[in-house]
Amino acid sequence: MSPQLTPIVDTAQDLELAERILAPGGTRVPNALLDPFVADVDAEQLRDLLRDMIVLRRIDAEGFALQRQGQLGLWAPCKGQEAAQIGTARALEPRDYVFPSYRETGVIYARGAGPHDYVRTWRGEEGAAFDPDALGVAPLQIIIGAQTLHAVGYALGILHDGADEVAVTYFGDGATSQGDVNEAMVFAASYGAPVVFVCQNNHWAISEPVAVQSQFPISGRAPGFGIPSLRVDGNDVLACMAAMRWALAHARSGKGPAYIETVTYRMGPHTTADDPTRYRGQDALEEWGRRDPIDRVDTYLRGLGERDDERAAADDAAAATAAAEMRAACLGMVTRPPLAVFDGVYAEPHTGLQRQREDYAAYLAGFADED
Template identity: 40%
Template sequence: MEPVQLLDPDGRLTQDENWPLELTPELCRDLYRRMRLARRFDEQAYVLQRQGELGLWLQSLGQEAAQVGSISAVRPDDHVFPSYREHAAALCRGITPAELLVQWRGSRNSGWDPATYRFHIYTLVLAAQLPHATGYAMGVQRDGTDEIVLAYFGDGAASEGEANETFNWAATTEVPLLLFCQNNQWAISTPAHTQTRTSLHQRAQGFGLEAHLVDGNDILAVHAVTAAVAERVRSGGGPAMIEAQTYRMAGHSTSDDPDRYRDASELDSWKTRDPIHRLERLLEERGWMNDGFRADLEAECEVFANRTSQECKQLPLQDVSTLFNTVLAEPTPLLTEEHRRYAELVASFAE
């Protein structure tokens, strides 16, 4: 099955009458601006990690269309459950750079109040957010409101029991849940095609979910499909799943070297499908992006990058002992031993 595509890699509009989209210059400029800001933020966070200001960073480079296109197609009061790479989506909800970076600097265990942004904290345990999202959606169902729940997960996470239990649980309870899989082709060094014999959206269909495959680097397709599917979920049509085919253009994290397991030619071929360039070509071809808009956006990106650096450096550095002391109310012997060994290790660097 071919993924839904409304904008080809050369920025040419393609037709798909099943997924109508009211295309306006304002919508395209807004989506483009959000993707550019997200990418600039991500680049800056990477630099901050390399400067030693962050312990770790997981880049969202290349996945901006999947994230911005989907979150901009649901309502601001729809609760979102991310995994850990959804920075572009988080920024769309107004989460600040400091809130996004605090966890990766090790200053606090997590960064923001989920109730304020209707955006749950990051979940590092793969797929653990999916049963949480389903449970939350059961609550929404019982409250009888017209909210929906949007939950992100990756192709690797789809191999977890929790993901498959969620498919089944959501389908049988008919909760208002929209599952959004960013299939970025890799789970660290494991290619997606080695983890499943059927495509992920077909697996979801097997569980009884409405499921669609979309070109995740085509922001117009992601936006149109998510908007239509979200409205079906909202109007009682039952849960659904969207698989967005995209690509993780960076390493898994700043501790990973993707050159050790994937060909440069693969990255090169995905660079020609860069989600930002694609929309840029459309904006240029239609004359929807003048010099003023371009210059203002460049300046806004630089201001945002500077703000990101400043907010990051102002975050207090935490004594790691606090992390050991705040995990469990009653520490286990193992935790106490790990804490002792950690203190010993730190002391060995005293000089």
């Protein structure tokens, strides 16, 4: 299915072109395409999705604060993208394997990440990542778009093994301008690889607006490669879950790759090294704030009588606990001595490596002289 190829003019029109189930005001709207894929989602399950998003937003805020306090080298915020990440990730099966970019905090949360897993990479500690086998998630990818090729390679392995799995890769709108993403789609379509491409269109590739990169919806590119695509409201957690279920069913049934574009908005900076006030105004933030993914589910559930202040307080408490555990894990990490970086590189001693160790030791000693 191909999206409407209407030129992108502004954020309001852009979002209206996307499929949705929950409108920004918290009302349920009929959707013949998506409704069948979430017909089983009752109020209890929706409350769980809401709690996930609330906890994720608090984890994200804690990561931002830890970086500002010098405990992390960098942090890539995902505020505003909670529905796109939680909705799609909660649709996955445990056997599926994810290839994320650097912003998918919500995806690793949904896959069972522990307190240490959110900060180890950004703190630069030993291991530098979570356990990929435990989560079914490859390490966070900093190189823009490279993970899409890794996902397709993994999916080709699934084909070779005859396994009932799907590879899933996440990337931003800016990554769609990279050759890697387009090459990945060529390979996936050519070989019928069971892979799902998830583009989180948050409207900003660092400081470049999406309308500069693409005059038409990004999901319209996939059919050109022979890949069916679906464009959904990325701030609607039900629409995102439905879209992923559709894509997984397509890929798992042997029909090849599928593509999802979730239309959302990055409410914070690109990373903590960025100052978004230099390239975007306050009006868009206020506009997208009225489409907040958490608020719309809260409003919908309260309208059904399925949520009250007591439940909200319990969710906030769960979020505070997750943040406290994350902070304790970060502050409790013991950084290895600098020279330990050479340990375990080779099974046997290596003269070249020993020279490097000695050179680095001399370099470090130079700082001691300054004291």
